[in-house]
Amino acid sequence: MDFPMFHLDWLNDRFLIALIAILHVCINHGLAVGFIPFITRLEQQGVMYSDNNKITDPEWDTMVYRMMKVGFLITTSLGAMTGVGIWISVSVVSPSSIASLIRVFYWAWFTEWLVFVTEVILILIYFLTWKNSNKSLKAKLRHIKFGWFLSFFSWVTMAIIVAILGFMMDPGNWNTDHSLINGFVNPIYLPQLIFRTPTAMLVAGVFGYVLSILFTGKDTAIRIRAVKQSSRWILFWTPLSLGGAVFYYRAIPQAMTDNMSTAVGTLQFAEYYSILKYVIVAAISTIYIVAALGIFKPGKVRLFMVLLPCIMAFVFLAIFERVREFIRKPYVIGGYMYSNLLRVEDYPLYKRDGILKYAVYTSTAEVTESNKIEAGRNVFILTCSRCHTTQGINSIVFAFERMYGIGKPFDEVSVAAFIKGMHNGRTFMPEFPGNKKELEALASYIKNLQQTGDVIEGAQNEGVVVNPNQSVTAVMPLIESKQSVLADSLMNISLFSNK
Numbered sequence: 001m002d003f004p005m006f007h008l009d010w011l012n013d014r015f016l017i018a019l020i021a022i023l024h025v026c027i028n029h030g031l032a033v034g035f036i037p038f039i040t041r042l043e044q045q046g047v048m049y050s051d052n053n054k055i056t057d058p059e060w061d062t063m064v065y066r067m068m069k070v071g072f073l074i075t076t077s078l079g080a081m082t083g084v085g086i087w088i089s090v091s092v093v094s095p096s097s098i099a100s101l102i103r104v105f106y107w108a109w110f111t112e113w114l115v116f117v118t119e120v121i122l123i124l125i126y127f128l129t130w131k132n133s134n135k136s137l138k139a140k141l142r143h144i145k146f147g148w149f150l151s152f153f154s155w156v157t158m159a160i161i162v163a164i165l166g167f168m169m170d171p172g173n174w175n176t177d178h179s180l181i182n183g184f185v186n187p188i189y190l191p192q193l194i195f196r197t198p199t200a201m202l203v204a205g206v207f208g209y210v211l212s213i214l215f216t217g218k219d220t221a222i223r224i225r226a227v228k229q230s231s232r233w234i235l236f237w238t239p240l241s242l243g244g245a246v247f248y249y250r251a252i253p254q255a256m257t258d259n260m261s262t263a264v265g266t267l268q269f270a271e272y273y274s275i276l277k278y279v280i281v282a283a284i285s286t287i288y289i290v291a292a293l294g295i296f297k298p299g300k301v302r303l304f305m306v307l308l309p310c311i312m313a314f315v316f317l318a319i320f321e322r323v324r325e326f327i328r329k330p331y332v333i334g335g336y337m338y339s340n341l342l343r344v345e346d347y348p349l350y351k352r353d354g355i356l357k358y359a360v361y362t363s364t365a366e367v368t369e370s371n372k373i374e375a376g377r378n379v380f381i382l383t384c385s386r387c388h389t390t391q392g393i394n395s396i397v398f399a400f401e402r403m404y405g406i407g408k409p410f411d412e413v414s415v416a417a418f419i420k421g422m423h424n425g426r427t428f429m430p431e432f433p434g435n436k437k438e439l440e441a442l443a444s445y446i447k448n449l450q451q452t453g454d455v456i457e458g459a460q461n462e463g464v465v466v467n468p469n470q471s472v473t474a475v476m477p478l479i480e481s482k483q484s485v486l487a488d489s490l491m492n493i494s495l496f497s498n499k
């Protein structure tokens, strides 16, 4: 909380990260990690199937090259942009958690950066030298080798990041011994990697399947061959992906699987969660049927038959990401930091003294009768605004109106009572961290929000105000009047909250 709070009230802060991150994962898994080995294998087959006196089958090679062009253009534009977008969005929305993650995973991220730069260089080499490499068999084989290198490096970037994602869900031993190794080998790391690897291959295969139909003519020999190759790839990776999913699911702690229904459908549609497993079975079966058709009756496959499974594969990957992001709540880093960016170990202090006292950026250092609404607003920004908006997506007014009746004036006492116990019934929310006065101020503010429709514009528009008790102007007179004990204690507080 020692950063000014960026806030997007119409969209919801978490949603901003989710949109960018989910798009990024779809591109990373479907068009890089899984797609590069898929393409390299096809390229290799061009060489294997070519006539003895030729380097590769030119028609086949052109098709594979065009498929790679799609992957190349999307990964180097949208893929790279969303990668940077994740950094920017988490830095503004969730600065304390990303700062902690950087401290823990500093060397992992440093290595990741080196690997990533290598990956970018290799992808440039791989794509841009494709045409030239067709001039001699030696060059072509070297080019294919580059493809396998690139595949390996793309996988390694994922393998490093997955450690951090697993850590956020369950840091394991790290919570008692803060070392990089403990953080890296968290209990969810391997299961998630074992699930993601074949899943990336599968999604890429389905995407490649669509491209192979787009880039070949109906009833041509090359289409039949391409369809068969994609189908084999899909049939190979699907069971591994399913097995990985089961392994991963079993590694997830119960408290998280309990959040699953809200994660998939939000509270409003949570009951549809039970349908999800049938949808998954239907989707996997469709993918399987289309792949089997591609092997036994490749001439019968049409674009629309593959397009639907392809869309489903990407949608499921997106749902999986959303669920992963959601179920670790109320934590952003399991057992260490709540999703409201407050550390678990600081909670007792906040509950005793109030959260405003320790906040660096608040216009009110404590709640008084005259500043109740303003203080409540500050409390809302500090404790609810990472997940709730005032009037936009997952708005706090709507959250309460859904319980108490749309348009019905809120009763401050019941609002406060709900907030006090909200972490029990709704386990995805952290416990309210403030003291009693702050709880009452928050309830007044929420009632006021319902009446006035006030909107929080975020530090990016409203600017920042430093806690009046921690500002230089508050501390200087104390030092001058030699009240050094008091001044020191105030300075300590601000040092503490800046830590």
Ligand code: HEC
Pocket (backbone or CB within 6 Å): 262, 265, 266, 267, 268, 329, 330, 339, 340, 383, 384, 385, 386, 387, 388, 394, 396, 399, 400, 402, 403, 418, 419, 422, 426, 428, 429, 430, 432
């Ligand atoms: C970690 C994120 C997070 C934080 C922090 C958070 N909430 Fe929530 N809250 C949620 C989510 C997610 C929902 C469910 C939204 C849905 O699925 O419709 C929710 C739902 C609610 C509901 C509706 C409950 C119901 O049963 O319908 C209320 C009321 C609420 N929150 C109040 C608050 C208040 C007040 C705060 C701050 C003190 C707060 N929340 C902090 C994530 C959070």
